[in-house]
Amino acid sequence: MGDTGMLDPLGLDSSTEDVYRALLQHPDWGVCDLAAHLGLTEEIVRGALDLLADMALLRPSQNHPSLFRPVRPEVGLASLLARSERELQRRQREIADTCAAIAAIALEYEAVRDRERGSFERLEGLDRVRARLEELAYEAQDECMSFMPGGAQTPDAMEASEPLDQLAIARGVLIRTIYQDSFRNDADTLRYAQWLTALGGQTRSTPTLPMSLLIVDRTVAMVPLDPADPRLGAMEVSAVGIVAALCALFEQVWAGAVPFGETRVNEHGLSPVEHELLRLLMDGQTDEGAARRLGLSLRTVRRSMSSLMTRLGARSRFQAGAMAVQRGWL
Incomplete structure (x- = not known):
């Protein structure tokens, strides 16, 4: 067939695209007319017509079954x-x-x-993890970066973190924290984020986070042994390649997250949470699964989905997904 055309990403090469455009202008033309007008061989034109029919861009004419009309x-x-x-x-x-x-x-x-070089250390249980977190907070010199998934943070965790964060910022340590958007629904967590921001820390939020994460001075990181159950403990990692990869992951999520105090919608008027909710449901997630991923209550997810269906004019979730794709929302 022909060279690359403007519609090549859709599977149409330049010759097929030219035939389609010509038929839109002259729907009654046959193979000979198209070949003469476009300077193509009849074999190429027939191949283009077959491809257009396979892609449902041509359909048989009701008046002349031997002819095809462009869609x-x-x-x-x-x-x-x-x-x-x-x-x-x-x-x-x-x-x-x-x-x-x-x-x-x-x-x-x-x-x-790297086991013998001490690049990994397994920390069993919450008590040991918190003790190590205190040590790292005191040792930090330049920067602390963290993911805080799950929406609302526990009061005892915030109470333990407050003096450590305050001392670190006083030493000139840059603290950057990414929460899930659902943290804005919890008054205590929201208050803590406001306090940290006023102190000089930087806080952003995003609809979903893969796991909890702490990186100190870009040299050591802590990740959960099991993201589904952080109470089991954490793995402290100092292997250079792994820490560099985790830093890159943090920076990527940070770049797309919304700074604390700002609200952001895309060109379709969707908030990040609404866009992610549509994506999760298109992937086959149930309301319950989407609520877990987003750190939201089931009631909030259902209310948001109902609002999206109303805006789309859809009567079902399936129809909402199809209409969201058709409108370019996904």
Whole structure:
């Protein structure tokens, strides 16, 4: 077929695109007319017509069954674009899963190779983790970066962190913390974020976070032994490659997070939480699963979904997902 065209990402090369455009202008033209007008061979034109029919951009004429009529571009091409976007999202999820698998394999390899060098230390239970966190807070010289998933933070955890954060900032340590957006629904956590920001810390939020994380001076990090149950303890990591990867992950999430005190909506009027809720439900998550991922109550998730369906004019979640893709919301 022809060279790359403007619609090549949708599966249409330049020759097929030219045939489609010509048929939109002259729907009664046959193969000979198209070939003569476009300077193509009849074989290429027939191949283009077959491809357009396979992609549902042509349909048989009701008046002349031997002829095909072009489907309106706002219908046919929009459908192809939505399908391409879904495929892109699927590939992005596959890439993200692959990256996570590679990171897990790398972590296992580094753990074996560097065990004798003390690059990893297993900290069993919350008491040991908190004791080590206090030590790291006192040792910090330049910067502390952390993920705080799960929405509301426990009062005892915030009470323990307050003097440590205050002393660190007084020493000139930059504290950057990323919460889940749902923390704004908890008065105590919101108050703590306000206090930390007034003191000089930097706070942002994002709809979801992969796990809890602390990085101190870009040389040591702490991650949970099991993200689903932080009470089991944490792994302290000082292997250079692993810490660098965790720093890169933090910076990526930080760049897309919303600074404390700001509200942000995209060009479709969606908040980050609303956009993530639509994405989770399109991925097949139940309301309960979405609530866990977002750190929100089930009631809040259902209320938000009902609001999105009303804005879309949808009668079901399936229809809402299809309309969100069609409108470019996802």
